Amino acid sequence: DAKTTQPPSMDCAEGRAANLPCNHSTISGNEYVYWYRQIHSQGPQYIIHGLKNNETNEMASLIITEDRKSSTLILPHATLRDTAVYYCIVSGEYGNKLVFGAGTILRVKS
Amino acid sequence: GAVVSQHPSWVICKSGTSVKIECRSLDFQATTMFWYRQFPKQSLMLMATSNEGSKATYEQGVEKDKFLINHASLTLSTLTVTSAHPEDSSFYICSARTRGPTYNEQFFGPGTRLTVL
Numbered sequence: 001d002a003k004t005t006q007p008p009s010m011d012c013a014e015g016r017a018a019n020l021p022c023n024h025s026t027i028s029g030n031e032y033v034y035w036y037r038q039i040h041s042q043g044p045q046y047i048i049h050g051l052k053n054n055e056t057n058e059m060a061s062l063i064i065t066e067d068r069k070s071s072t073l074i075l076p077h078a079t080l081r082d083t084a085v086y087y088c089i090v091s092g093e094y095g096n097k098l099v100f101g102a103g104t105i106l107r108v109k110s
Numbered sequence: 111g112a113v114v115s116q117h118p119s120w121v122i123c124k125s126g127t128s129v130k131i132e133c134r135s136l137d138f139q140a141t142t143m144f145w146y147r148q149f150p151k152q153s154l155m156l157m158a159t160s161n162e163g164s165k166a167t168y169e170q171g172v173e174k175d176k177f178l179i180n181h182a183s184l185t186l187s188t189l190t191v192t193s194a195h196p197e198d199s200s201f202y203i204c205s206a207r208t209r210g211p212t213y214n215e216q217f218f219g220p221g222t223r224l225t226v227l
Contacts (some may be wrong), residue, residue, distance in 0.1 A: 036135060041201070043203050043219050044203070044205075046215050097144065098154045100154040101153060
């Protein structure tokens with residue numbers, strides 16, 4: 001599975017959009033981009049995933065560049081409860097395991 | 111949504127004893143379950159993958175005789191830490207996946223904090 005690179009930490013003001021970048025320059029054609037987050041001392045929570053098209057759900061939007069070498073997770077209106085470690089993971093279709101990197105610590109501040 | 115539970119949520123045991131952790135999918139059938147370990151201020155590390163009715167596949171460096179995994183039914187997997195030692199103290203998290211669409215969504219349990227004295 002391709003390796004991902006994320007900034008170690010980011011701050012965001014409450015109510016503003018949080019944009020979390022992820023580089024995955026070695027991604028292959030059949031690999032998906034997944035985002036999970038982990039709030040302190042809890043199990044990870046699925047956020048969103050995509051292959052090449054931009055995706056949106058009730059939690060977030062995922063923007064994938066045309067060459068698929070990077071992506072951005074957007075939380076449109078961050079709240080204090082969005083403070084967590086966000087993991088960007090590249091993996092194949094059903095049947096592949098998820099390999100967690102270091103992630104990005106997002107701190108939402110009032 | 112899909113819910114995964116773990117029991118116990120925390121456990122303290124003496125060195126040399128064995129501890130069993132249960133992972134249950136409450137509202138779906140989990141054909142595959144994964145076990146992770148997380149040390150303080152570190153990321154999750156995959157320990158093993160288990161498919162219902164077959165032997166678990168362990169990641170490199172994980173002792174299969176020390177971390178016994180059983181996935182006897184489509185809703186239950188257990189991890190037994192045998193002869194636990196203080197260095198086994200960690201946060202153990204399971205996840206479950208079911209057959210369905212082609213994406214790889216996993217549902218994670220809340221984790222079990224193990225402290226070995």
